[in-house]
Every structure is written in C-alpha cells, then in structure tokens.
Amino acid sequence: MTMESSVVAGSEPTVEPRGFELIEREGLETNLLEVSMGPHHPSTHGVFRMDVKLDGETVTELRPVFGYLHRNHEKLAEDMGYLGSMPFTDRLDYFCSMTNNWAYALAGEKMIDLEVPERAEYVRVIMAELTRLVNHIMLVGFFVNDLGALGTPLLYALREREKILDLFEWASGARMMCNYMRFGGLRNDLPEGWLTKCREVVDAFPYFLDEYEKLLVENEIILVRTQNVGVLKPELAINAGITGPMLRASGVNYDLRKVDAYGVYDRFPFRVPMGEVGDCYDRFMVRILEMRESIKILRQAMDELPEGPIMGEAPRVFKPPAGEIYGRIEGPKGELGFYLVSDGTAKPYRYRVRPPSLVNLTVLEDLCLGHKVADAVVILGSVDIVLGEVDR
Amino acid sequence: MPVSDETPVDLAPVLESFPSLEVEKGTGALITQPALVLEVVQFLRDDPRYRLDYLSNVTGIDYLATVRKEKRVNEEGKTEIVKIDEPPRMDVVYHFYSMSEKRGLVTLKQRITDRDRPVATSLMPLFRSAEFQEREVYDLFGIDFQGHLDLRRLLMWEEFEDFPMRRDYVEPDDYEYEPTPHGEVLEKAKTHAGLGEGGSEE
Amino acid sequence: MEDPSKSTTSEAHTLSDSVDLDDATRSEMEKAGVIVSSVDWLYNWARSGSVWPLQFGLACCAIEMICSAGSRYDIARFGSEVFRPSPRQADLLIVSGTVTKKMAPQVVRIFNQMPEPKYVIAMGACAISGGPFKQGYNVLKGIDRYIPVDVYIPGCPPRPEAVLHSLMTLQKGIRRQRTLGKGSNNPAYVEGNREYPVPSFSGKDLDPPYNPEVWQPPEKRPNMPEDGCP
Ligand code: SF4
Numbered sequence: 001m002t003m004e005s006s007v008v009a010g011s012e013p014t015v016e017p018r019g020f021e022l023i024e025r026e027g028l029e030t031n032l033l034e035v036s037m038g039p040h041h042p043s044t045h046g047v048f049r050m051d052v053k054l055d056g057e058t059v060t061e062l063r064p065v066f067g068y069l070h071r072n073h074e075k076l077a078e079d080m081g082y083l084g085s086m087p088f089t090d091r092l093d094y095f096c097s098m099t100n101n102w103a104y105a106l107a108g109e110k111m112i113d114l115e116v117p118e119r120a121e122y123v124r125v126i127m128a129e130l131t132r133l134v135n136h137i138m139l140v141g142f143f144v145n146d147l148g149a150l151g152t153p154l155l156y157a158l159r160e161r162e163k164i165l166d167l168f169e170w171a172s173g174a175r176m177m178c179n180y181m182r183f184g185g186l187r188n189d190l191p192e193g194w195l196t197k198c199r200e201v202v203d204a205f206p207y208f209l210d211e212y213e214k215l216l217v218e219n220e221i222i223l224v225r226t227q228n229v230g231v232l233k234p235e236l237a238i239n240a241g242i243t244g245p246m247l248r249a250s251g252v253n254y255d256l257r258k259v260d261a262y263g264v265y266d267r268f269p270f271r272v273p274m275g276e277v278g279d280c281y282d283r284f285m286v287r288i289l290e291m292r293e294s295i296k297i298l299r300q301a302m303d304e305l306p307e308g309p310i311m312g313e314a315p316r317v318f319k320p321p322a323g324e325i326y327g328r329i330e331g332p333k334g335e336l337g338f339y340l341v342s343d344g345t346a347k348p349y350r351y352r353v354r355p356p357s358l359v360n361l362t363v364l365e366d367l368c369l370g371h372k373v374a375d376a377v378v379i380l381g382s383v384d385i386v387l388g389e390v391d392r
Numbered sequence: 393m394p395v396s397d398e399t400p401v402d403l404a405p406v407l408e409s410f411p412s413l414e415v416e417k418g419t420g421a422l423i424t425q426p427a428l429v430l431e432v433v434q435f436l437r438d439d440p441r442y443r444l445d446y447l448s449n450v451t452g453i454d455y456l457a458t459v460r461k462e463k464r465v466n467e468e469g470k471t472e473i474v475k476i477d478e479p480p481r482m483d484v485v486y487h488f489y490s491m492s493e494k495r496g497l498v499t500l501k502q503r504i505t506d507r508d509r510p511v512a513t514s515l516m517p518l519f520r521s522a523e524f525q526e527r528e529v530y531d532l533f534g535i536d537f538q539g540h541l542d543l544r545r546l547l548m549w550e551e552f553e554d555f556p557m558r559r560d561y562v563e564p565d566d567y568e569y570e571p572t573p574h575g576e577v578l579e580k581a582k583t584h585a586g587l588g589e590g591g592s593e594e
Numbered sequence: 595m596e597d598p599s600k601s602t603t604s605e606a607h608t609l610s611d612s613v614d615l616d617d618a619t620r621s622e623m624e625k626a627g628v629i630v631s632s633v634d635w636l637y638n639w640a641r642s643g644s645v646w647p648l649q650f651g652l653a654c655c656a657i658e659m660i661c662s663a664g665s666r667y668d669i670a671r672f673g674s675e676v677f678r679p680s681p682r683q684a685d686l687l688i689v690s691g692t693v694t695k696k697m698a699p700q701v702v703r704i705f706n707q708m709p710e711p712k713y714v715i716a717m718g719a720c721a722i723s724g725g726p727f728k729q730g731y732n733v734l735k736g737i738d739r740y741i742p743v744d745v746y747i748p749g750c751p752p753r754p755e756a757v758l759h760s761l762m763t764l765q766k767g768i769r770r771q772r773t774l775g776k777g778s779n780n781p782a783y784v785e786g787n788r789e790y791p792v793p794s795f796s797g798k799d800l801d802p803p804y805n806p807e808v809w810q811p812p813e814k815r816p817n818m819p820e821d822g823c824p
Contacts, residue, residue, distance in 0.1 A: 039700055042649055042679040046656065047697055066524075067547035068697045069653055072730030075557060079729070088726065094654035158664035176654065176751055238445055238491050241521025254491050324419050326449065326487050326497060337449055339485070354449040354487075362523050388653055391547060391694075548732065549696050553797035556731050563731040564799040 032060060035373070039068045043146050043377045046387035050364075050376070057372045062365040066358070069391040077351040082108060082318040082340075083183065085351065090177040092353060093389040095135045098127040098168070099331045101181035106262060107327030107338035108183040111320040119308040120185040121264045125301045126198070127171075127180065128329075129294040133205065134164050135332035136245075136287040136294075139384045143284060144216060146381035147225055153216060160208055163201050170194055184314030195302060202298045209291060217288070226280035230367035230379035233278060240362045244334025246383060249286045250278035256330035267304075268297045280382040287384075319346045326354075333357055333384055353392055357385040401498050405441050406432065421485070421499035426513045426538075429502050433518055436488060436498065444488035444498055447515065450525035452533040453483040454507075454558045480507040482535060486515065486522075504535065514540035532557035634774050641685075641711070642768040645761065648684035649677035650704065653691025655718035655751040662754035672761050681707040686764070688757075689743075692720035692727055693734040695800050699792045705741045706789040711782035713768075715760050716743045719750045726750060739804035741790055 038049030047068035053061035073092065077085040089104045090097035102124055109116060116124075141157030165175045171190055172178040180187055216222055232242070237250040247254055255272045257265040273289035275282025322344040328337035334356025341350035360383050367383075368376040403422065407413055410432055414423045424432050436444045457480040464474050482504040489496035504510045514537035515522040526537050527546040534555035537543055545552065554561055623630055651659065662669050669675050678684040681704045693701055705714065716737055719725030724735040737743065744767060747760045771780040778784055790808065793800040804811075 039697060040650055040704060046651055046653070067545075067549070067732075068694060068700075069692060070547040070694055070696065070732045071653075071692050071727040072556070072732055073727075075731065076727065076729055091654055091726070094657060155665050158661060159666065162661070162664070162666050175753065176657065236520070239520050240523075241447055241519070252491060254494075259494050322418065324421075324499075326499070328448070335448060337487070339449055339451060339487070341453060350451070350453045352449070352451040358524055358528075359521055362520055547696075549795045551795045551797060561731070563729075564803070 037376075038065070044380065045142060045385055048380075048385065048387055048390070050380070052373060052376065054373055057374075059368045059371055059373055059376055062368045062376065064361055064364055066391055069387040071388070071392065073353065073392040074351050078348055081346050082320075082348060085348075086182070087177065087179045089353075090179055091388055092355070092392060093331070093333060093336075093357070093386045094176060095138055095386060096131045096332050097176060097178045098124075098131040098180060099329065099336065101178065102128055102263075103327065103329045103331065103336045104338050105181040105183055106329055107325055107340050108318065108320075110327045111323070111325045111340060111342065112183075112315070112318070114184045114314060115312050116185055116263075117309045117312055118264070118306050119189075120310045120312070122301050122305045123186055123190060123310065124181065124263055125265065125268070126298060126305070127168075127178075129298045129301070130164050130167065130198075132294045132332045133291055134161050135384075136291050137161060139287055139381075140212070140216070140284065143378075143381040144222070146377050147222060153212070156208075156212060156215075160205070163204075167194065167198055167201060170197070182311065182314065183318055184312035186310045189310050195305070198298075199302055202295055202302070205295055206292070209288070213288060217285070222284075223281065225375070225378060226284060226382070228277065229280045229371060229375050230382065231277060231279045232363060232367060236363060236366065237278070241359045242334070242363060243356050244331065244360070244384075245286045245290060246283055246334065246360055248272060249275035249282040251276055256328060256335060260328070260330075262329055268300055270297050280378055283382040283384075317346060319344070324350075328354065331356055333386070333389070334360055353389075355389045355392060357383075357387075357390045361385060361390065401442070401495055403498070405439065406435060409435055416501065419499065421501050423501045423503050426502050426504060426511065429500070429513045429515070430518065430539075433486075433488075433500065433515055436500075437518060442495070442498070443490045443493050444495070446489045446491045447486060447519040447521045448489055448497075449485070449487040450515075450522055450529060451485050452529040452535055452557070453485060454533055455481050455483070456559050479505065481505050482507055482510045482533065484512050484526075484529060484535060510535040511538060512536070513538050514543075516540050531555075534558065632774075634772055635769075637773060638769045638771060642765040643673040644676075645672075645674045645686045645713070645764065645768070646676045646678050646684050647674055647686040647688050648681055648704070648708070649679045650681075650687065651690055652693060652697065652701075653718075653720065655690040655720070658751045658754055659688055659690045659717065659757060662757040664754075667754040667758060669758065669761065672758065672765070674761055681705075682709065684708055685711065686713045686715065688715045688717050689721040689737045690717040692718075692725065693737045694732045695734050696732060696795075698734045698737070698740060698800060699794070701737060702740045702790055702792045706792070710787050711780060712788070713744045713764055714741055715745045715747065715764065717747045717757065717760070718752055719748060722746050722748065734800070736809075739809045740793060741805075742788075742808055 033054040035052045035054055036049060037052055038044045039047040044050070049065040049068065051063040051065060052059055073088055077088060086101060086104060089100040092100050137157045137160055141154035144153040168178050169175045171194055172180040172187070232246070232250045234250045234252050237247050237252060251274050253272055253274060256262070258272060270293045273286050273293065275286050320342045322342055324339070324341040326337055326339045328335050335354065336356055337354030339352040339354065340348050343349040364380065364383065367379045371379070403415060406422070407415070410428065412425070412428065413432065415421070416423050436442045455478065458478045460476045460478050462474050462476055463471050465471050484502040484504070486500045488498045488500065502512050504512055512535050514526055516526060517539055523542070524546060526540055527543060529535050530537055530543055531545040531547050532555060548556070620630065661667060663675060663677065687705055687708060689701060705712070716722050720727060721737050724733050727733045728735055745760045745764050747756050749756055772778050773780045773783050781788060790805055793802060795801070
C-alpha cells in the first residue's frame with residue numbers, strides 16, 4: 001500500500017507522515033523461518049514432509065523428506081516368487097491398483113515372451129482407463145481441497161469414485177486392492193452383466209464431468225491461485241525425468257500409450273492433451289481433458305471387446321530364464337516401470353519399481369521457490385503423489 | 393499381441409567411440425567403469441544418433457561372491473561343467489530413453505568391483521532425474537556417488553547404519569512369538585528359544 | 595476435606611449402581627413418566643455421540659477412512675464427521691495404515707498430544723501387526739507396541755462399513771465406561787493424561803523395540819508342540 005500525503009504541492013510545508021520509520025542498519029537481517037510441514041499435515045496427502053525455509057511467507061528453500069511410508073516392497077519381493085508380488089503392487093499406488101498390476105504383469109510377460117489373449121488385453125485397457133478416471137477425479141478433488149474448497153468438491157469426487165469401485169469389486173472382489181491381473185492374462189473373466197453396468201457408469205460420467213467443470217474450471221479463485229504458479233519448463237521437465245500428465249502439461253508430447261503402444265492401445269484413436277505454460281492450472285486441466293479421452297477409449301474398448309479366453313499359456317510356476325527386463329506402462333501418474341533381474345530361479349534376484357511419483361517430486365523445490373507457502377501446498381497437490389509409491 | 397515394440401537402438405557408434413565399453417551377454421547392457429561414465433552418458437545424450445535425453449530409472453544391484461556353473465564343450469567334444477568364481481561386485485543400472493526421438497531403451501551399468509567400499513560416479517551433473525534415485529541407491533546399497541550435490545539418506549533415518557537392500561543385510565529380529573509358525577518364520581521362531589518360557593529377550 | 599469427598603464418591607457410586615436397571619424395568623418406568631439416569635450415562639451418551647477423529651492418514655487404509663466420510667457411507671450419521679487436523683482437538687486417533695519405524699515416533703507423539711479422554715483405533719492389518727509388510731525391516735509390527743489400542747479393525751483394507759462398525763464398537767465401549775464413582779474404569783480420569791515415551795532411532799532399530807508397559811510378547815501356549823500343529 002502506498003502512503004500518500006494529501007498535501008497539495010505548493011501549499012503549506014508538508015507534515016512528516018507519521019508511521020513507522022525505516023531504519024537502515026548494517027548487518028540487520030530478517031530471520032529465515034524454518035518450518036517442517038509434515039509428516040502429519042492435512043495437505044501433504046499422506047506422510048510426506050517438506051522442510052521449508054521461509055522469508056516472511058516466501059519459500060526460499062524446500063527439502064522434501066521421504067521414507068515415512070517405506071514399506072520395503074522391493075526387499076520383500078526379492079524373498080518371494082514372482083506371482084507373490086502381484087498383490088503387493090496393488091499397495092504401491094493405492095488409487096490405481098489395476099495399472100500397477102498391469103505394469104508388473106507386462107514386465108513378467110516380457111520376460112518369458114508370453115502372449116496375452118485379445119480379450120484380456122481389452123479388459124486390461126478398460127480397467128486401466130477406469131483407473132485413470134478414478135485417479136484423476138480424486139486428484140482434482142484433493143487439489144481443490146488444498147486450494148481451500150474444503151470438502152464439497154472432494155465429496156463429489158468420492159461419490160463418482162464409488163461407482164467405479166463398485167465395478168472393480170464386482171469384477172475382482174475387492175474395492176481397492178484388486179489383484180486382478182496375472183502373467184499372461186487375467187485372474188477371472190468379467191462377470192455377467194458387468195459390461196452393461198460399466199457402460200452405464202461410463203455414459204453417465206461426462207455429465208458429471210460437465211457439472212464438475214462448470215463448478216471448478218472457471219472459478220475465479222482457482223484461476224488466480226493456479227495460473228502462473230509453479231511453472232515447469234519443458235527442458236527441465238525432460239531432464240528431470242518427469243512423466244505423465246505433469247510432463248504433458250509442460251507441452252511435451254510423450255505418452256507411453258502412443259509411444260510404446262503396449263497392449264492394444266494402437267487400436268484406439270485418442271488425443272493426448274497438452275498444456276502450454278506448464279503451471280498448476282495446466283496440470284489441473286490436462287487431467288480433466290485426459291478423463292474425456294479415457295471415456296472415448298472406454299467406449300470403444302467396450303464396443304469392440306472380443307470373446308475368447310482370458311488367460312494365455314502361462315506356466316504354472318513362473319520361472320523365467322536368467323536375464324533382465326524393464327517393462328513400463330503409462331500409469332495415471334506417469335511412467336510406471338518394473339525392472340526385474342532373474343537368475344533363473346523362481347524368485348527375482350532384483351526387483352525394482354520405477355516410481356513416477358518420486359521422480360516427479362524432483363522438481364518440487366524448483367517449482368516452489370519464490371512462491372508463498374500456501375502456493376507450495378497447491379503445487380504439491382498438482383504434482384499428484386501417492387506416498388505408497390514414493391516410498392514403496 | 394506384441395508385448396511392447398521399442399525401437400531397438402544400435403549400439404555400434406558408442407562402442408566405436410569408447411572402445412573400453414563392453415556389452416553384457418544376454419542383456420545387451422553397456423558396461424562401463426565409473427571413471428568413464430560421465431563421458432559416455434554425455435555422448436549418448438548429445439550425439440544425434442542417440443539423443444537419449446531421458447534418464448528413466450536408476451537402481452543398484454548387489455552381487456555376492458558366487459561360484460557360477462557353466463556348461464562348456466571342451467576340445468574333445470565333451471560337455472563339461474566348469475566352475476567359475478564370480479567376484480563380488482555392485483552394479484548401478486541406468487535406463488535411458490529418448491523423448492525427442494521416441495527411442496529406447498539403452499541400459500547402462502556402472503560396474504563397481506570394490507564391494508566393500510563402493511564408489512560410483514553420479515549422473516546428477518547431467519540428469520536431474522538421477523538426484524533422488526541415486527540418493528536412494530546410496531541409502532539402500534551404500535554406494536557412494538562422487539559428484540552428487542546432496543548425498544543423504546533418502547528413505548531410512550539418518551542414524552541407520554546398515555544398507556538394507558544388500559544381499560547380506562540381516563534385519564533386526566523384532567518378531568513376536570507366533571502360535572503357528574511355519575516356513576521361514578518357524579526357523580526364526582526357533583531362535584526365540586527363551587521366549588516361550590515366560591521370558592522375553594530381544 | 596477427606597470425608598466429604600469420600601462420601602460424595604460413595605454416594606455417586608451407589609447412585610450409579612442403583613440406576614443399573616435392566617432395560618425392561620427402565621422402559622417400564624419411562625412409561626410411567628419416571629426417567630432414571632445417572633450423570634455417567636448422560637455424560638457418556640454425549641461423549642459417544644460426538645467422537646472427533648484426527649485427520650491423519652498413513653497409507654492405503656486412509657483412503658477407505660476418507661471414503662467412510664464420503665456421502666455414501668457418511669460417518670456423520672454417527673456424529674464423527676468432524677475430522678480435526680490438530681491432535682489437540684481430537685478424541686480419536688485412527689491409525690490407518692502401515693506404521694513404519696520412521697513414522698512410529700511421530701504417531702506416539704501425536705497420541706501424547708491428544709487431550710484425554712482419547713481413544714485409538716488400529717485400522718487394517720498393518721496397524722495391527724504389520725500386515726502384508728510384516729517382514730519388512732522398516733515396518734513396525736503393530737502400533738500396539740507403543741500405544742494402547744481400543745478397537746482393532748482387521749482387513750486389508752477394511753471396508754468403510756468396517757470403519758463404521760469399529761466406531762460403533764467404540765461408542766459402545768465409551769457408554770460402558772464409568773467416570774464417576776468408585777468403579778471408575780476410564781483411564782483418562784484415573785491416570786491423568788496418558789503419555790508414553792517416544793521411541794528414538796538407533797543404528798539398527800527403534801529404541802526400545804516396544805514399550806513393555808503397553809505390550810509384551812505373547813506367551814508360548816503351554817501345550818503346543820514344537821511345530822505349532824496341534
Ligand atoms: S492393511 Fe493393507 S490396505 Fe491397510 S495400510 Fe496395510 S497394506 Fe494398506
């Protein structure tokens with residue numbers, strides 16, 4: 001605020017404006033405030049911690065601290081058979097158990113060159129895209145929650161999520177931890193009537209999205225709080241290994257569904273939404289647009305779903321030859337990869353998950369520097385992390 | 393269904409420029425010494441034949457000293473089983489892709505022969521994505537990355553002494569008595585001999 | 595000083611004893627227009643109807659906890675929709691998910707910071723015993739090694755219905771608690787604010803690995819043969 005004296009020039013000598021006097025002293029510094037946000041903090045999406053140094057309210061340094069959910073997934077997997085790790089992959093990114101399953105199954109199939117029947121591939125696509133819907137809708141809910149819209153949009157998101165979780169439960173028996181895919185196919189076929197119900201849910205989804213978009217996308221507060229906040233340049237994004245919607249929001253066209261065309265993704269025409277600026281708003285919008293593309297894929301996949309077996313010629317005991325493989329898919333959060341090293345026994349010698357959330361956090365400090373601490377919360381929300389995957 | 397069709401990458405140019413590189417049998421991974429890795433990676437990143445601008449995955453592998461058995465055909469035409477002593481070693485594995493050219497995958501391994509004091513070269517000066525993943529390797533395998541700007545433990549707490557992902561790591565025995573132990577747990581339960589007789593010792 | 599207090603407690607005791615009527619008699623009396631109750635009953639009724647949980651998620655189970663607050667399961671029907679972000683304002687700690695060793699000190703600290711009367715629900719296999727990740731070197735084998743747990747919910751993850759059921763179980767427990775009188779069994783009022791020592795990090799493990807006051811390794815069952823198969 002500017003303090004203007006109301007004295008007109010040329011009239012009586014101005015009175016010294018009262019107020020605070022700024023004393024310039026040498027060596028006087030403001031103290032940086034060190035704040036530890038987390039591991040228990042309502043906005044860190046779990047047990048994530050940021051050690052922030054604040055100058056006033058401006059972030060001058062930000063150190064993410066990990067490990068509060070380090071559950072030794074990799075070590076455990078090296079102690080058990082290949083298939084035994086499948087349920088554990090559910091618990092990596094617990095919003096997207098289906099895609100985690102798929103990534104692991106894909107890596108295993110690559111290892112022994114296993115063919116997957118067509119029907120199974122289609123069902124996988126359906127499940128993966130439903131998962132993408134769940135993940136993105138929850139992300140948007142939490143993101144708006146972080147912006148201060150406590151509750152309401154999140155409740156809408158939860159309501160929609162429940163409908164899809166019902167589908168998952170019907171098909172696999174569990175709401176969240178589906179454990180549905182196997183090396184070479186699926187555990188069981190879709191139950192009768194599932195497809196009709198799925199179609200209902202998918203057909204109703206765009207109406208919900210319209211409503212949701214109307215509620216959020218042009219909301220003034222969201223615009224002000226997210227536009228030009230946390231801009232990520234494409235060069236840095238590539239160099240830092242950012243993947244998924246966050247990369248595409250920075251304007252890099254890299255979607256593994258197109259690039260690798262794993263499964264049957266090459267049969268579906270869909271567009272890859274991309275941002276221009278790379279700020280929080282773009283990251284938020286890319287996800288909303290991706291949901292619309294997912295619906296397109298879903299509709300087509302359900303129409304074309306062939307009949308047939310759902311399980312390939314998988315061996316009873318999964319015992320790949322010595323060697324190594326890196327298999328990756330486009331998870332809702334980014335490139336989810338599994339690196340498996342086999343020594344010819346029934347247990348993996350090395351089992352490594354390439355976690356998209358962890359790598360996407362690399363640039364968190366760069367994005368937050370110079371912004372207010374309240375924006376740091378928003379930026380973290382737009383990165384879309386799940387701690388089960390960050391720490392594993 | 394093709395499992396995945398990656399465009400195969402021709403490794404000849406990089407082998408030409410760096411004759412000391414080896415290609416691992418079976419996996420097709422490039423193997424380099426830690427001293428050379430920065431140059432190799434820079435070449436892979438900047439050379440127009442590669443343009444591997446995206447470092448996807450970084451991890452470590454720990455190999456204990458083992459005896460490997462291999463079938464060989466000797467001069468007389470008989471197959472015999474040869475025992476080969478494998479010295480202990482550690483590998484740091486990098487997976488590279490090219491985002492601009494949509495190419496992949498090139499696997500690069502830094503081979504560290506001194507397993508007791510493993511030192512590797514960090515790729516952080518070239519790739520930011522190595523930052524957290526190399527910290528993780530340092531944390532779990534105890535590999536020291538030269539040139540890393542912020543090498544601290546990532547997942548475990550600072551005071552932790554061991555490197556849990558090493559093959560010879562012994563975890564603390566903090567299991568309780570189980571009424572129906574089986575398998576490995578049974579083995580462990582036997583070591584809890586004193587536990588049953590009303591006393592606990594941990 | 596001593597005598598009056600003694601007399602009031604004994605009086606309260608007799609009073610609360612005297613209203614321990616069976617339901618039939620109670621409803622009979624209510625029909626006749628007589629409501630017999632005790633302060634304890636009223637107090638517990640009020641407390642159990644507004645349990646405020648701490649908004650504290652650890653892992654996958656936290657998502658199901660959030661779901662139970664969503665419109666479909668609606669924990670608000672049980673008076674517990676007010677998730678408080680600060681432990682100072684919460685009554686109930688739902689340990690929802692895997693407690694790693696790195697996280698355990700913070701969980702204990704959060705429990706210490708909560709004001710009495712406070713309750714703990716261990717949600718999911720992980721919080722109970724380590725669950726699927728039990729063999730992990732960084733996984734605490736059950737939060738009850740450090741803090742007392744009132745209700746356990748098995749499951750991986752437990753469904754939101756199970757969360758609601760655990761809440762109802764807790765409410766039942768709260769209604770049974772006696773605060774006034776000689777038979778007081780509410781630790782909150784007997785012991786003052788319960789605080790437990792926060793474990794510290796050591797080179798291999800947490801130090802101490804468990805709090806012997808709260809938890810002891812289970813005894814071996816006497817007649818069990820070596821291999822555990824009876
Ligand atoms: S009990 Fe299962 S769902 Fe719950 S935190 Fe543990 S692994 Fe996750």
